[in-house]
Amino acid sequence: MLRVTVLGSxxxxxxxxxxxxxxxxxxDAGFGPRLLARRFALTGRRPEEVSALLLTHEHRDHASGAVAASTRWGWPVHGMRASLDALAEAPKATVNLVLGGSNVPVSGFRVECIAVPHDARACVALVLTDVGSGARVGIAMDLGHVPEALPPALSRCDLLVVESNHDETMLANGPYPWALKQRIRGGLGHLSNGTAAELIAGAAHRGLRGVILAHLSETNNTPTAAMERTRAAMQRAGWRRDTLWAASQTVPCGPIGADGSTHPAVAAQLSLGF
Ligand SMILES: [Zn+2]
Ligand SMILES: [Zn+2]
Structure with a gap:
């Protein structure tokens, strides 16, 4: 079965x-090999079990460990040409991803890339289809606004991982300098809770089994604020499940199955307020 674990976000x-x-x-590999290995260990897994690395874009928080980890564990790195070229060092084995279509085969998955607006050389949302089961996960992180092609791509997924970066009011009243606030809320920055909620509610359908909110700001957001906003929008859209989570920067979230099922450890973490 398809399963998703956010090791950190x-x-x-x-x-x-x-x-x-x-x-x-x-x-994405926005952690160095040591921290990455530790996050794998926390979930009872090992980096050696991974067959390939896919990069959404080249920013540090998504790619700082890409070269070192892929070298150490022999992962081929799949990314847009511009993102791969922007890495500080060339990974040993790279494969170019291309926009559109859903037929790029990667280790038993079909990968569809959708360009998203963000201040990187290139940035993509990914829809991964597990060829064996047909289950799909849509992953959309680091986008300033929602491009036309994204909602239809996300509306066919069993699971979604979507950025819910900031609470609009917390960002406006928060400590960041004005220029940084403008970058974050600009069209090439990050999705607010409100925009994420709208995107997810628009993509909700009967086959959607679970949603993980990701890339929450530790300064300008809280898991409660993000989840309340998306939950309300999804309920208005008629989604009746309660399989909604907020990924954490510091502890793994998951594994969450394509049927919305969770590992018991996750339920324990969630009740502790992570
Ligand atoms: Zn970024
Ligand atoms: Zn990021």
Missing amino acids: GSRGNAILVDGTESSVLV
Whole structure:
């Protein structure tokens, strides 16, 4: 079965483990190999189980560990050409991802890339289809606004991982300098809770089994604020499940199955307020 574990998410590093029928892939490596290995260990897994690394874009919090980790564990790195070229060092093995289509095969998955607006050389949202089961996860992180092609791509997924970066009011009243606030809320920055909620509610359908909110700001957001906003929008859209989580910067979230099921350890973490 397809399963998703967010090993960590936020401005200090992102990494998402996606298990399929045939193999496992990692989406983004914004942690160095040591921290990454520790996050794997916390979930009872090992980096050696990963077959490939996919990069959404080249920013540090998504790619700082890409070269070192891929070298250490022999992962080929799949990314947009511009993102791969922007890495400080060339990874040993790279594969170019292309926009559109859903037929790029990667280790038992079909990968669809959708360009998203963000201040990187290139940035993509990914829809991974597990060829063995047909289950899909849509991952959309680091985008300033929602491009036309994204909602239809996300509306066919069993699971969604979507950035819910900041609470609009907390950002406006928060400590960041004006220029940084403008960057974050600008069209090439990050999604607010409100915009994320709207995007997710618009993509909700009967087959959607679970939603993980990701890339929450530790300064300008809280898991409660993000979850309340999305939950309300989804309920208005008629989604009746309660399989909604907020990923954390510091502890893994998951594994969450394509049917919305969770590992018991996750339920315990969630009740502790992580
Ligand atoms: Zn970024
Ligand atoms: Zn980021």
